[in-house]
Amino acid sequence: MARVSLKFLASELGLAEGTVSRALNDYPDISEATRTRVKALADQYDYRANHSARRLATGVAEAVAYLMPPNTGSISEPFVAQLLTGLGQSLATRGWDLLVVQSPSAEQEGDAIRRLASSGKVSGVVLSRPYKEDARIKLLQEVGLPFIVHGRAQNYADYAWYDVDSETAFMDAVDHLAMLGHRRIGFIGAPTYYNFAQTRLDGFRKGVMHNGLPADEALIEIGEIGDSGGERAASVLLSSAKQPTAILCATDTQAIGALAAARARNLTPGQDISIIGYDGLDIGRHTNPPLTTMAQPQAYSGRQIGDMLLAIIDGGSPTDFQELRSAELVRRLSDGPLRPTTLETNIFHGGKK
Amino acid sequence: MARVSLKFLASELGLAEGTVSRALNDYPDISEATRTRVKALADQYDYRANHSARRLATGVAEAVAYLMPPNTGSISEPFVAQLLTGLGQSLATRGWDLLVVQSPSAEQEGDAIRRLASSGKVSGVVLSRPYKEDARIKLLQEVGLPFIVHGRAQNYADYAWYDVDSETAFMDAVDHLAMLGHRRIGFIGAPTYYNFAQTRLDGFRKGVMHNGLPADEALIEIGEIGDSGGERAASVLLSSAKQPTAILCATDTQAIGALAAARARNLTPGQDISIIGYDGLDIGRHTNPPLTTMAQPQAYSGRQIGDMLLAIIDGGSPTDFQELRSAELVRRLSDGPLRPTTLETNIFHGGKK
DNA sequence: CTTGATTCCGAAAGCGCTTTCGGAATAGCG
DNA sequence: CGCTATTCCGAAAGCGCTTTCGGAATCAAG
Numbered sequence: 001m002a003r004v005s006l007k008f009l010a011s012e013l014g015l016a017e018g019t020v021s022r023a024l025n026d027y028p029d030i031s032e033a034t035r036t037r038v039k040a041l042a043d044q045y046d047y048r049a050n051h052s053a054r055r056l057a058t059g060v061a062e063a064v065a066y067l068m069p070p071n072t073g074s075i076s077e078p079f080v081a082q083l084l085t086g087l088g089q090s091l092a093t094r095g096w097d098l099l100v101v102q103s104p105s106a107e108q109e110g111d112a113i114r115r116l117a118s119s120g121k122v123s124g125v126v127l128s129r130p131y132k133e134d135a136r137i138k139l140l141q142e143v144g145l146p147f148i149v150h151g152r153a154q155n156y157a158d159y160a161w162y163d164v165d166s167e168t169a170f171m172d173a174v175d176h177l178a179m180l181g182h183r184r185i186g187f188i189g190a191p192t193y194y195n196f197a198q199t200r201l202d203g204f205r206k207g208v209m210h211n212g213l214p215a216d217e218a219l220i221e222i223g224e225i226g227d228s229g230g231e232r233a234a235s236v237l238l239s240s241a242k243q244p245t246a247i248l249c250a251t252d253t254q255a256i257g258a259l260a261a262a263r264a265r266n267l268t269p270g271q272d273i274s275i276i277g278y279d280g281l282d283i284g285r286h287t288n289p290p291l292t293t294m295a296q297p298q299a300y301s302g303r304q305i306g307d308m309l310l311a312i313i314d315g316g317s318p319t320d321f322q323e324l325r326s327a328e329l330v331r332r333l334s335d336g337p338l339r340p341t342t343l344e345t346n347i348f349h350g351g352k353k
Numbered sequence: 354m355a356r357v358s359l360k361f362l363a364s365e366l367g368l369a370e371g372t373v374s375r376a377l378n379d380y381p382d383i384s385e386a387t388r389t390r391v392k393a394l395a396d397q398y399d400y401r402a403n404h405s406a407r408r409l410a411t412g413v414a415e416a417v418a419y420l421m422p423p424n425t426g427s428i429s430e431p432f433v434a435q436l437l438t439g440l441g442q443s444l445a446t447r448g449w450d451l452l453v454v455q456s457p458s459a460e461q462e463g464d465a466i467r468r469l470a471s472s473g474k475v476s477g478v479v480l481s482r483p484y485k486e487d488a489r490i491k492l493l494q495e496v497g498l499p500f501i502v503h504g505r506a507q508n509y510a511d512y513a514w515y516d517v518d519s520e521t522a523f524m525d526a527v528d529h530l531a532m533l534g535h536r537r538i539g540f541i542g543a544p545t546y547y548n549f550a551q552t553r554l555d556g557f558r559k560g561v562m563h564n565g566l567p568a569d570e571a572l573i574e575i576g577e578i579g580d581s582g583g584e585r586a587a588s589v590l591l592s593s594a595k596q597p598t599a600i601l602c603a604t605d606t607q608a609i610g611a612l613a614a615a616r617a618r619n620l621t622p623g624q625d626i627s628i629i630g631y632d633g634l635d636i637g638r639h640t641n642p643p644l645t646t647m648a649q650p651q652a653y654s655g656r657q658i659g660d661m662l663l664a665i666i667d668g669g670s671p672t673d674f675q676e677l678r679s680a681e682l683v684r685r686l687s688d689g690p691l692r693p694t695t696l697e698t699n700i701f702h703g704g705k706k
Numbered sequence: 707c708t709t710g711a712t713t714c715c716g717a718a719a720g721c722g723c724t725t726t727c728g729g730a731a732t733a734g735c736g
Numbered sequence: 737c738g739c740t741a742t743t744c745c746g747a748a749a750g751c752g753c754t755t756t757c758g759g760a761a762t763c764a765a766g
Contacts, residue, residue, distance in 0.1 A: 003471060005752060016716045021754060031714060048471040052414075053752035055405035056721045066453075068438065081433035085421065088455045097474065100419075100451045102441045118356060118401040121450065227639045253636065260639035283606065286580045286613035288641035358722060369746045374724060384744060406722035409751045 004045040013041060024049070051097075064091060064309060065122040067136070068102035069129050070109060078253075078281060079298065083150070086302015087126065090310065110139055117143035124313045126150060126305055132195045148309045148321065150301070153195050160312055160321035162305045164296040166196060166278065167203035169327040170248060173276055173294060174207025176329060177246045181338030182274060186219045186244030188233040188254050197222075200250045200278065219244050223254060230254025234261035238273075245338055246274035252281040252293055259287055259334065274335035278327070290332035297325055357398040366394060377402075404450075417444060417662060418475040420489070421455035422482050423462060431634060432651065436503070439655015440479065443663065463492055470496035477666045479503060479658055485548045501662045501674065503654070506548050513665055513674035515658045517649040519549060519631065520556035522680040523601060526629055526647060527560025529682060530599045534691035535627060539572045539597030541586040541607050550575075553603045553631065572597050576607060583607025587614035591626075598691055599627035605634040605646055612640055612687065627688035631680070643685035650678050 010017045015034070023030045023038035030038075041047075055061055066087060068080070088098050099122055103112040113136060116122055125147040127136060134153040141159065149161040156163075177185050187204045190197035201220070208215050218240060223233030230249055237244055238261060249255035255277030259269050267273045270289045277284060280295025308321040363370045368387070376383045376391035383391075394400075408414055419440060421433070441451050452475055456465040466489060469475055478500040480489060487506040494512065502514040509516075530538050540557045543550035554573070561568050571593060576586030583602055590597055591614060602608035608630030612622050620626045623642045630637060633648025661674040 003473065006754095007752075017753080018717075018755075019715055021752095022715090025754080027755090029714060034714085046467060046471055048468055050409070050752050051472050051474050052405045052408035053721090054754075056403070056409050056723085057752080057754040059721070061405075068434075068441065078431060080437070081421070084433070084453050085455060088421065088453060089457070092455075092457070098453045100437050100441060100453055102438060102445075104442070104445065114399065115401055118399055119404050120356065121404050227636050231639060256636060257639050260641070260643075263641055283580050283609060283636070286584060286610045288613065288616055290613075359724095360722075370723080371725075371747075372745055374722095375745090378724080380725090382744060387744085403722050406751090407724075409753085410722080410724040412751070 003050075004047045006049070009038070009041055009045065009047060013038060059120075061121055061123040062095070063097035063099055063122045064124045064126065064306070064313075065099040065101045065116055067109070067112070067125060067127050068100055070103060070106040078279075082298055083128070083302040083305070086299070086304070087306040088302075090303050090306025094310070096310075109136055113139050113145075114143065117145045124148075124309045126309055130195050131193050132198055134195075146309065146312045146318070148305055148312065148318075150305055151196055152199075154198070156322070158319060160308060160318040162301060162308060162321075162323045162325075164325045164327050166294070166296075166327060167199045167206070169278065169294040169329075170200050170203030171207040171210065172329060173248055173278075174204060174211060174213075177248070177274060177276070177335070178207075178211040178213065180246075180274065180336065182244075182246040183213050183338075184216075184219065184242065184244045184246075185213065186221070186237045186247040188230055188237070188247060188249040188258060189220065189222045190225050190229075190250045190254070191222060197250055204248055216242065218242060225251055225253065227253045227257035227260070230257030231261045232257070234258035234275075235264075238262065238265055238267070244273075246335070247276070249275065249277045252277035252279040252284055252291060255291055255293065255334075256284070256287055259289075259291065263288070269334045270336045271339065276329075276335050280327070280330060284332065287334070289334050292332045292335040293330050294327040295330045296327045300325075356403075357400045359402070362391070362394055362398065362400060366391060412473075414474055414476040415448070416450035416452055416475045417477045417479065417659070417666075418452040418454045418469055420462070420465070420478060420480050421453055423456060423459040435651055436481070436655040436658070439652070439657070440659040441655075443656050443659025447663070449663075462489055466492050466498075467496065470498045477501075477662045479662055483548050484546050485551055487548075499662065499665045499671070501658055501665065501671075503658055504549055505552075507551070509675070511672060513661060513671040515654060515661060515676045515678075517678045517680050519647070519649075519680060520552045520559070522631065522647040522682075523553050523556030524560040524563065525682060526601055526631075527557060527564060527566075530601070530627060530629070530688070531560075531564040531566065533599075533627065533689065535597075535599040536566050536691075537569075537572065537595065537597045537599075538566065539574070539590045539600040541583055541590070541600060541602040541611060542573065542575045543578050543582075543603045543607070544575060550603055557601055569595065571595060576610075578604055578606065580606045580610035580613070583610025584614045585610070587611035587628075588617075591615065591618055591620070597626075599688070600629070602628065602630045605630035605632040605637055605644060608644055608646065608687075609637070609640055612642075612644065616641070622687045623689045624692065629682075629688055633680070633683060637685065640687070642687050645685045645688040646683050647680040648683045649680045653678075 006017045006020055010020045020038050023035045091098050101112055103109045125145055127147055128150045130149050130151050130153040132154045137153055140147045152161045152163045189201045192198045221233040221236050223229035247258055249258055255275055258275050262269045262273050269275045277291050277293040280293050284291030284293050312318050359370045359373055363373045373391050376388045444451050454465055456462045478498055481503045483502050483504050483506040485507045490506055493500045505514045505516045542554045545551045574586040574589050576582035600611055602611055608628055611628050615622045615626050622628045630644050630646040633646050637644035637646050665671050
């Protein structure tokens with residue numbers, strides 16, 4: 001692992017360091033002849049500029065940080081790997097690095113951001129899963145570090161973001177269920193300090209109103225993200241007297257928990273009760289029954305977010321980079337038309353036997 | 354975002370740059386008085402040493418890379434986020450950075466490693482999910498970059514690794530099934546260029562032999578990692594004339610696919626057929642039925658791997674850092690005793706009606 | 707053959723930090 | 737009070753690269 005330096009190449013070639021550097025970086029004041037000569041030797045020695053030196057000299061970090069959502073340890077985030085892969089691909093087009101940074105706790109995220117900014121380690125940041133009121137966004141704006149948000153906060157006018165329109169998706173899902181005859185539609189949400197959770201709840205409510213359905217707060221239950229949270233929330237909804245005939249879940253993992261809760265009550269999802277998730281997780285194909293879900297274009301996002309961030313770092317105006325994608329309903333087998341008998345049974349006996 | 358420099362602090366304090374630097378880094382030749390004075394001002398200005406400059410001067414990268422397994426984009430890797438979180442925690446104890454690097458294809462991983470080594474970007478690497486014969490390991494040894502492998506290759510004598518003893522786990526699982534009366538035990542494996550796949554298959558075979566069960570290659574089916582691969586493999590096993598009464602799967606996601614395949618054939622897992630997975634995924638609690646699985650101590654691994662790598666970077670001998678954890682069987686409801694009737698039915702009709 | 711414009715490269719400064727070295731100031735000792 | 741041993745800090749070199757600037761060599765034109 002002989003770490004080759006510019007100086008070495010220069011002496012080997014009988015050139016000055018500066019000349020070699022400019023040759024390697026395609027400066028126009030270097031003759032074609034020496035340029036190729038230099039590059040050949042660099043290749044041969046597998047030369048790679050020391051990044052720290054280069055960064056120090058140029059002042060550009062050539063790296064971007066992904067702020068890992070706090071408290072990720074316990075939950076296995078299905079999307080993180082995919083997002084990182086996409087980001088990495090985007091950055092690779094320039095040879096930039098991808099840093100993963102996290103803070104020990106949500107409270108200390110501000111410090112982590114401040115540290116990032118003042119150390120000059122990165123030229124940009126991607127922030128995931130914002131809160132409704134997100135201090136991190138304000139902070140990033142203050143310190144002047146280019147950034148893009150994966151998702152949106154409540155106020156999303158003056159920064160760059162990439163999001164999926166889950167509000168519309170949930171409205172559509174309510175439409176869909178209403179069309180199937182459902183009138184008592186339940187909603188399992190996530191903690192509403194997450195803005196995505198609020199958005200989906202809003203979409204649900206609008207859908208309910210739009211379809212002229214009874215807006216009953218008892219049909220709304222908030223649970224933790226994840227299958228256990230979904231199961232608990234579904235249990236609450238299903239054991240209430242005014243049991244819903246369909247349930248919309250804020251995430252697929254919650255929906256999987258809800259499926260389990262339904263089966264535990266001898267309700268067959270797709271027949272006795274409709275359950276729809278959101279995310280489009282592959283694993284939903286093999287749940288029992290296969291999960292109807294609103295699928296978002298995941299594969300695409302990381303790459304796109306990276307490209308957008310790079311454009312901003314290059315001087316683009318953040319507000320020019322706000323992209324809203326839409327989700328689409330993927331019907332599998334966990335939803336179905338309202339069955340009158342089910343409804344009646346539910347009403348009179350609080351659940352199917 | 355006034356980026357404060359050493360020079361600025363020095364002039365502000367009426368000291369030399371070098372003195373300020375040594376004060377900040379707790380050199381013993383600085384009086385307590387000026388040390389506190391310096392640190393106070395540094396605090397006040399939220400001073401953070403420019404990382405590139407520091408790295409250049411010291412020659413240590415203060416960063417570690419995680420080599421993202423190739424082809425991760427399509428699959429949602431449930432473990433990556435958790436591993437990264439643990440790694441990050443470990444690195445945070447020193448203020449080091451975590452880089453995520455990937456190569457466009459498996460073939461180009463060598464280049465990626467070489468680039469890492471010659472650019473001096475990182476002082477160490479963690480490699481995941483090794484192949485049986487893993488050229489990356491040899492390469493890392495050649496270039497002299499400290500590293501640790503999450504998992505083991507076939508030959509695992511001369512480098513550092515952290516692994517879970519899945520061979521024993523699968524032997525135990527066969528024992529368990531044999532004790533329940535099963536004799537025709539199937540195995541759904543992953544592609545055996547992954548060493549973990551080979552290991553689990555080996556464990557299965559040893560278990561079969563150890564229990565004096567018929568070693569029938571037709572009971573072994575290799576599928577892709579993931580639920581769809583598991584479903585396909587299970588379909589093959591279940592439609593063969595010599596249908597197994599129990600199936601061991603190399604991963605939980607495969608097992609989830611296998612559960613679906615069984616249900617599709619009107620076999621009730623846990624009763625008509627036993628299905629056991631490996632990984633201990635949370636979501637297995639809410640499959641139908643809840644999945645019996647061999648759980649590995651996930652939460653612990655990232656942190657531990659990071660600590661081990663740091664110790665090696667500090668000069669520890671890689672072979673002193675080889676840690677084998679064990680998995681434990683978590684019984685849920687997808688396994689059960691052999692039911693003679695089922696067996697007969699299977700034999701005569703190739704499946705329960 | 708002289709002159710002015712080009713082409714190409716060397717020299718040197720500087721990015722912000724660390725670290726060695728030497729020396730001034732102070733302390734300890736006889 | 738003089739001398740050596742300590743304590744503490746300043747000065748300067750250097751990490752490996754980029755980039756500006758100026759000058760030597762080459763060219764074309766007069």
